Amino acid sequence: MLEVKDIVLNRADKNILRIDRFGIKEGERVALIGPNGAGKSTLLKVLALLEKPTAGSIFFRGRRVTGANTLAVRRRMAVVFQEPLLLNTTVYNNVAQGLKFRGLGRADIDRRVNHWLDKLGITSLRHRTPLYLSGGEGQRVNLARSFVLEPEVLFLDEPFSALDFPTRVDLLEQLGELLVNTGTTAVFVTHDFTEIPYLTDHVAVIDGGSVVYEGGIKDILRGGVTVPAVRHLLGPYKKSAWMQDYIK
Ligand SMILES: Nc1ncnc2c1ncn2[C@@H]1O[C@H](COP(=O)(O)OP(=O)(O)OP(=O)(O)O)[C@@H](O)[C@H]1O
Numbered sequence: 001m002l003e004v005k006d007i008v009l010n011r012a013d014k015n016i017l018r019i020d021r022f023g024i025k026e027g028e029r030v031a032l033i034g035p036n037g038a039g040k041s042t043l044l045k046v047l048a049l050l051e052k053p054t055a056g057s058i059f060f061r062g063r064r065v066t067g068a069n070t071l072a073v074r075r076r077m078a079v080v081f082q083e084p085l086l087l088n089t090t091v092y093n094n095v096a097q098g099l100k101f102r103g104l105g106r107a108d109i110d111r112r113v114n115h116w117l118d119k120l121g122i123t124s125l126r127h128r129t130p131l132y133l134s135g136g137e138g139q140r141v142n143l144a145r146s147f148v149l150e151p152e153v154l155f156l157d158e159p160f161s162a163l164d165f166p167t168r169v170d171l172l173e174q175l176g177e178l179l180v181n182t183g184t185t186a187v188f189v190t191h192d193f194t195e196i197p198y199l200t201d202h203v204a205v206i207d208g209g210s211v212v213y214e215g216g217i218k219d220i221l222r223g224g225v226t227v228p229a230v231r232h233l234l235g236p237y238k239k240s241a242w243m244q245d246y247i248k
């Protein structure tokens, strides 16, 4: 569905990404994991057509993405970042905004916004302004704002990293369910292996601007993957007592 080939991305004389090939199939959910500065966010932005690589090609549903069709393809995607970046208006208007931009009628907007407020359990917050929402509530609004667009691909860059553990688990469970139920193709950036099983089995490990491993989360957690970035990232979990039975 979405594929990049021979991607090189340089910024300020520094090579940030070098990827021969990376792709995601329709309905698939892939987690991108890697150390700080590995290039996860940059790859996500390249895939989401928010950052233009220095060289290389991007294909969406088999068609090459060019200057002429970038905007049309972008409209079929949505991105969730760690910070909600909500507007200073009601929760309802924040969720409705993207649909207003797309020129939908009021009745359609109302139906879709109400549906997603309900799905994310934030109907009671509809008249509130985002300024006084908790971190978890803000990220629920952020997710509603993306899902309401019915994107064909949803990108999430460490969406729950700033949240407390119980809220994070709660949102991961709900996001996992929503992605499965809507069949949405998704790319999820995290630096925490324990978040991945809620959403997918499929992991791509990024290190030094390249994809150094692609495979199953169980193989990684069971210690069967020897690439240095994976061993490095697993280090802290090995020290954590409750993971002892799981990781060799
Ligand atoms: N516009 C830019 N100019 C110069 N360097 C950049 C630019 N954008 C990103 N970088 C560098 O590229 C590297 C990859 O950055 P990126 O944000 O993709 O990493 P990341 O894997 O998401 O890291 P983190 O886990 O900290 O979020 C980093 O070393 C970063 O400093």
Ligand SMILES: [Mg+2]
Residues within 6 Å of the ligand: 040, 041, 042
């Ligand atoms: Mg990042």
